[in-house]
Amino acid sequence: MDWHELDPAALFSVVREDTGAADAESMIWALEQALAAARIDPALLDHLAAAAVCAVAYRDGGTPRLVAEQLFRRAVTDESWRGRYAQLLETVGE
Numbered sequence: 794m795d796w797h798e799l800d801p802a803a804l805f806s807v808v809r810e811d812t813g814a815a816d817a818e819s820m821i822w823a824l825e826q827a828l829a830a831a832r833i834d835p836a837l838l839d840h841l842a843a844a845a846v847c848a849v850a851y852r853d854g855g856t857p858r859l860v861a862e863q864l865f866r867r868a869v870t871d872e873s874w875r876g877r878y879a880q881l882l883e884t885v886g887e
């Protein structure tokens with residue numbers, strides 16, 4: 794994938810449709826940060842995700858594993874990912 798060519802506008806529209814206004818804007822901001830990191834080096838996404846999980850664990854007094862399990866339970870289903878979200882990233886750069 795060419796992260797520099799990705800236009801996230803369609804993805805952002807779907808996030809706004811599927812999520813409450815405040816949460817949608819927070820998620821879009823986070824996606825923009827992830828996209829900026831991916832444009833520097835896609836490998837940074839792994840480090841960014843791990844760092845965020847550790848920061849949330851510290852903030853909440855938990856552990857990274859607990860945070861990851863909670864995020865897993867909140868994640869969209871595989872079917873929803875494949876049927877709606879992933880294709881918004883696949884339209885450019887293939």
